[in-house]
Amino acid sequence: MRLIVTEKDSAARKIAEILGGRVSVHEHGRGRQKVRSYTFEWGDAPATAIGLRGHVMESVFPNTYRRWSLKTLEQMIREPGLAWVVDGGAAGTLAALRTAAKGAKELVIATDYDREGELIGHEALEILRGDAFKRNPGDKPEKKKRASTAKRGTGTPATAEPAPDDPSPGELRVKAMLPAAVVDRHVRVRYSALTPEEVEAAFAKPSTVDFNLAEAAHSRQDIDLIWGAVLTRFMSLASYRFGSDYLSVGRVQSPTLRLVVDRELERRAFVPVPYWEIKATLGRGDESFEVAHARGRFESLDVTEAALERARVETAEVVAYKAEPRKDPPPPPFNTTALMSAASGAGMTPARAMRAAESLYLDGLISYPRTDNTVYPPSLDLRGSLRALSAWPPVAATAARLAGQAKLAPSRGKKRTTDHPPIYPVGVPRGELSGDQAKVYDLVVRRFLATLLPAAVIERQRVDVRLGEEPFLAYGASVASLGYLEVYERYAAKRDRPLPALQVGDVLQVLDLHSEAKETQPPGRYGQGKLLEKMEELGLGTKATRADIIQHLYDRGYVRDNPVEPTELGVALIAAFDVAMEKAPVDISSSGMTAGLEHQMDRISEGELRRAEVVAESQEMLEQAWRLLNAHATDIRDRIKSGVREDLTLGTCKNCGGQLRVLRGKTGKRFAACVGKGEPEAGADGAAPEAGAARAAPEAPAPGEAGARPRRGCGQTFPLPQRGTIVPTGKTCTECGWPEIKVTGASGRGRPWVLCIDIDCPSKEKYRARTRKRS
Ligand SMILES: [Zn+2]
Ligand SMILES: [Zn+2]
Numbered sequence: 001m002r003l004i005v006t007e008k009d010s011a012a013r014k015i016a017e018i019l020g021g022r023v024s025v026h027e028h029g030r031g032r033q034k035v036r037s038y039t040f041e042w043g044d045a046p047a048t049a050i051g052l053r054g055h056v057m058e059s060v061f062p063n064t065y066r067r068w069s070l071k072t073l074e075q076m077i078r079e080p081g082l083a084w085v086v087d088g089g090a091a092g093t094l095a096a097l098r099t100a101a102k103g104a105k106e107l108v109i110a111t112d113y114d115r116e117g118e119l120i121g122h123e124a125l126e127i128l129r130g131d132a133f134k135r136n137p138g139d140k141p142e143k144k145k146r147a148s149t150a151k152r153g154t155g156t157p158a159t160a161e162p163a164p165d166d167p168s169p170g171e172l173r174v175k176a177m178l179p180a181a182v183v184d185r186h187v188r189v190r191y192s193a194l195t196p197e198e199v200e201a202a203f204a205k206p207s208t209v210d211f212n213l214a215e216a217a218h219s220r221q222d223i224d225l226i227w228g229a230v231l232t233r234f235m236s237l238a239s240y241r242f243g244s245d246y247l248s249v250g251r252v253q254s255p256t257l258r259l260v261v262d263r264e265l266e267r268r269a270f271v272p273v274p275y276w277e278i279k280a281t282l283g284r285g286d287e288s289f290e291v292a293h294a295r296g297r298f299e300s301l302d303v304t305e306a307a308l309e310r311a312r313v314e315t316a317e318v319v320a321y322k323a324e325p326r327k328d329p330p331p332p333p334f335n336t337t338a339l340m341s342a343a344s345g346a347g348m349t350p351a352r353a354m355r356a357a358e359s360l361y362l363d364g365l366i367s368y369p370r371t372d373n374t375v376y377p378p379s380l381d382l383r384g385s386l387r388a389l390s391a392w393p394p395v396a397a398t399a400a401r402l403a404g405q406a407k408l409a410p411s412r413g414k415k416r417t418t419d420h421p422p423i424y425p426v427g428v429p430r431g432e433l434s435g436d437q438a439k440v441y442d443l444v445v446r447r448f449l450a451t452l453l454p455a456a457v458i459e460r461q462r463v464d465v466r467l468g469e470e471p472f473l474a475y476g477a478s479v480a481s482l483g484y485l486e487v488y489e490r491y492a493a494k495r496d497r498p499l500p501a502l503q504v505g506d507v508l509q510v511l512d513l514h515s516e517a518k519e520t521q522p523p524g525r526y527g528q529g530k531l532l533e534k535m536e537e538l539g540l541g542t543k544a545t546r547a548d549i550i551q552h553l554y555d556r557g558y559v560r561d562n563p564v565e566p567t568e569l570g571v572a573l574i575a576a577f578d579v580a581m582e583k584a585p586v587d588i589s590s591s592g593m594t595a596g597l598e599h600q601m602d603r604i605s606e607g608e609l610r611r612a613e614v615v616a617e618s619q620e621m622l623e624q625a626w627r628l629l630n631a632h633a634t635d636i637r638d639r640i641k642s643g644v645r646e647d648l649t650l651g652t653c654k655n656c657g658g659q660l661r662v663l664r665g666k667t668g669k670r671f672a673a674c675v676g677k678g679e680p681e682a683g684a685d686g687a688a689p690e691a692g693a694a695r696a697a698p699e700a701p702a703p704g705e706a707g708a709r710p711r712r713g714c715g716q717t718f719p720l721p722q723r724g725t726i727v728p729t730g731k732t733c734t735e736c737g738w739p740e741i742k743v744t745g746a747s748g749r750g751r752p753w754v755l756c757i758d759i760d761c762p763s764k765e766k767y768r769a770r771t772r773k774r775s
Contacts, residue, residue: 037049657677
């Protein structure tokens with residue numbers, strides 16, 4: 001029997017169907033732990049395919065570090081004592097794997113084709129061979145109650161007595177599931193799409209697990225765990241943030257937050273400069289269009305008004321008209337970042353788009369969605385995809401036409417890698433897709449066709465007119481030939497703004513003439529798509545992790561809204577790094593450091609460096625950073641506290657002029673309350689312990705930090721929405737004068753929602769009346 005191990009259940013099922021046709025399904029375990037395996041005839045021998053649930057092993061600290069304490073951080077950096085152990089949540093998967101592996105004489109690793117997939121393959125080998133630890137061998141035995149009774153009874157010190165169930169070294173490891181010889185003879189197959197062609201070709205040409213590549217992924221796991229744990233604990237403990245309010249800091253996450261914060265600080269420092277523009281509306285018959293003064297910006301009002309006076313005429317004359325066709329080349333093939341960015345432009349968060357892309361891949365509809373490549377390899381069956389798409393109604397005609405074309409000339413991007421092709425459609429859905437899946441599939445299909453279609457031709461127009469002696473001009477554009485826009489227009493920037501057909505000497509009516517006062521604008525905030533592109537440019541994270549890292553910034557309350565805006569907490573966190581790292585050789589929250597480590601991971605996968613060396617080097621860097629942070633602990637705490645306080649202050653109390661602030665009740669429900677004027681005491685910032693406190697296991701609440709205390713406000717409170725992020729708007733309600741707040745992300749999508757904080761406000765009456773009418 002041959003055992004085939006994949007990364008996920010759906011890949012196992014798909015592979016069984018492709019290789020075997022007739023598949024019998026076995027269920028192991030039940031409920032959430034239920035795992036399926038698929039048995040089929042492959043050639044003339046039986047085979048079983050089974051999927052894991054992503055990673056089944058993880059790096060863990062020994063249990064001596066379970067308690068959060070500033071005192072143990074230094075030791076945690078120097079002697080992390082990490083062990084690679086079986087993931088506690090994978091028990092059901094392992095039990096199923098054991099059953100499925102029975103009697104296997106051959107082993108095929110068919111996990112995803114990338115660095116993480118290689119590591120998951122390595123994990124499967126460790127477990128099957130019986131080499132995987134169940135727990136960290138450096139764990140201290142748990143003290144048992146019985147031991148202390150024994151101590152009292154016999155006078156033997158509890159520590160000297162081994163706990164009764166301390167496992168012998170043999171039981172430290174998971175029992176082998178296959179003979180070592182079978183595991184050592186394993187083969188590894190690599191495929192980029194779950195299609196019959198790809199899978200059959202991969203199984204016909206197997207190789208072995210690339211342990212260097214797996215080691216690179218393993219190093220990243222270790223380094224991220226040590227960095228994340230040490231810095232998160234330091235920041236949380238230093239600023240007294242406990243329980244579910246802990247301050248998460250990460251090796252890639254913090255430099256990403258820095259991008260958002262730096263942009264915000266630039267915006268805040270920006271001094272707008274006033275300027276003026278002069279515009280006119282010209283008409284002929286029932287056509288009209290707008291022209292602007294050729295000078296563009298006027299720096300003073302006097303000069304503007306003088307020019308405006310000189311341009312006050314009845315008619316304008318066309319003095320030049322130019323129309324030039326320009327080629328607008330088709331976009332390059334999609335890699336992960338470009339797909340996420342385009343999806344973001346279509347109103348989807350990158351994290352959601354990634355999930356949808358993954359499920360489309362597992363359904364055999366698109367190729368592997370984690371790729372940097374933007375050049376189709378010559379071996380790719382473009383025509384096969386086109387023939388398949390000829391059966392998908394929205395683009396059937398275009399696909400069929402391209403399939404019948406003698407020569408295909410795909411566009412190409414700048415990045416060329418050899419692991420995976422760019423993302424392209426490999427199948428057509430049988431039924432109707434819905435939600436995000438439908439959107440991402442449509443995007444991938446249209447992009448694919450666009451890359452095979454010719455350039456669009458855009459006619460660019462420019463007209464120069466004179467109003468009296470003053471020069472004015474306007475630009476226009478119209479699509480002369482659709483080219484790739486035939487299928488991609490909905491995702492492309494709008495290009496059709498034609499000017500009327502004009503000729504030199506034409507006389508036009510001046511319908512309107514006015515000046516507009518404007519200000520120079522600060523640089524814009526990053527949209528989520530733009531932020532992803534920036535991360536890729538700086539080497540922050542990988543194609544597999546970027547979308548999740550951005551999502552995490554939202555989940556931790558460091559950023560809000562889209563375009564991405566940092567909260568005051570996010571700003572304070574970066575400021576905390578800045579004070580501490582001012583004189584440091586490397587700023588651990590900078591992208592340079594992170595990108596450097598990524599480079600070392602590439603060297604591990606090339607076999608030039610070893611995991612231990614790279615992890616040790618990063619420990620040294622972390623120790624330096626930690627020393628600097630530790631020296632600034634008080635300053636860091638003050639900054640974080642005032643950042644949090646600002647985020648939670650919603651506005652001014654109408655009764656007493658105090659501050660309205662977000663607080664949490666004992667049950668964790670949030671509400672707004674007046675906390676009076678004056679600087680509030682520590683602890684009044686809503687950091688009351690919540691239900692999740694036990695999980696983060698802080699040492700102890702700092703004195704005076706937690707628990708109820710009398711507040712000094714006027715007693716005014718308001719209920720608040722319990723879901724979404726609450727953002728102060730700085731505005732007050734025009735109906736009642738209480739502050740207005742904005743709620744973002746309450747439903748996971750859709751627009752932010754602005755409302756008056758007062759539930760009895762007349763504005764709500766109108767709203768209620770409107771909804772009553774609607775229903
Ligand atoms: Zn008040
Ligand atoms: Zn109101």
